[in-house]
Amino acid sequence: MDQGPVTQPRTGLEWRPGGEARRIERITPREEAVGLSFDGRPHTVLMATPADLQELAIGFAVTEGLAGRDDILDVTERRTAEGVLIDLTLSPAARGRRARPRGLEGRSSCGLCGVQRLADAVRPLPRVISDRSFRHEAVHRATxxxxxxxxxxxxxxxxxxxxxxxxxxxxLLAREDVGRHNALDKLAGALLRGGVDASQGFVVVTSRCSFEMVEKTARIGCPMIVAVSAPTDLAIRKAEEAGVTLIALARADGHAVFSCAERLMAEDHAHV
Incomplete structure (x- = not known):
């Protein structure tokens, strides 16, 4: 489905110390309401960049633990005056899974907006089993x-x-969005749709690494996440729980490993 342009030009007034205000034009990313439903039952509304929305829905379903890739039988998309509606048809095996109840829309800056109970916010994670190791040079190349x-x-x-x-x-793949969680869900959906084995590579995100970014990485079976900004304490603890290598502060001058450092091997011992 053609989702239209993802940017919109806007004008503003720019001020600089010692100078006069001047009119400028900026290209801004569009942010739109995206309603997700499962078997026709509304689940949540996300604020997202209107591109790759079916991948967003698939990735969200899997990283939220609502379904496996094989449980998603069909995806339909419909535009309305208020935004875009995406409905996933799930297999009977997935229909019994309990979703985290949400009472609010998911804002682009928040991966858990609307979750109503503390027990649903921080759930136990599956442990990623992978013997894949990586070189530090590979992390630097990707970032x-x-x-x-x-x-x-x-x-x-x-x-x-x-x-x-x-x-x-x-x-191999990249996705963008106004929301960091949406970008990762879109990537997850693209990997699942394309049949890419996430256990054989790693995720790179251009944001900080909060715990739900680790959760999404673990749920697609990926053994490592690399963030250009800093991690939170809970992200590190959840990465250790899930057996996910967490690398953060990944910049041109290096990076820091905060969990499962044994997966980062010296160049002559790396498993490639």
Missing amino acids: SAIGELQTLGRLTRATHAAAFADASGTL
Whole structure:
């Protein structure tokens, strides 16, 4: 489905110390309401960039633990005056899974908006079983290259990206969105739709690493997440629980490993 343009030009007044205000034009990313439903039952509304929305829905369903990829039988998309409605038809095996009840819309800055109970906010994670190891050089290669795939980010300076790299650090897929969680869900959906084995590579995100980013990484069976910004304490604890290697502060001058450092091997011992 054609979701229309993902950017909108806007004008503003720019002020600088010692100078006069001047009119400027900025290209801004669109942010739109996206309603997700399962078997016709409304579940939540996300605020997202209107692109790759079916992948967003698939990734959300899997990273929320509502369904496995094989449980998603069909995806339909319908535009309304208020936004876009995406409905997933699930297999009978998935219909009995309890979703985290949500009472509010999911804002682009929040991965758990509307979750109503504390017990539903921080759930036990599946443990990622993977013997894949990676070189530090692969992490550096991936983080150095992600900017080239941020088409919308370069244009607007207002979006996040999530990418998937193979063991060598070559980026295979990237998705962008105004919300960091949405970008990762879109990436998850693209991996699942494309039949890419997430256990053989790692995720790179252009944001901070909060615990729900670790949760989404673990639920697609990916053994490592790399963030360009800092992690939270809970993200580190959940990464340790799930057996996910968490690398953060990944910049041109290096990176820091906060969990499961044994997966980062010296160059001559790396499993590639």
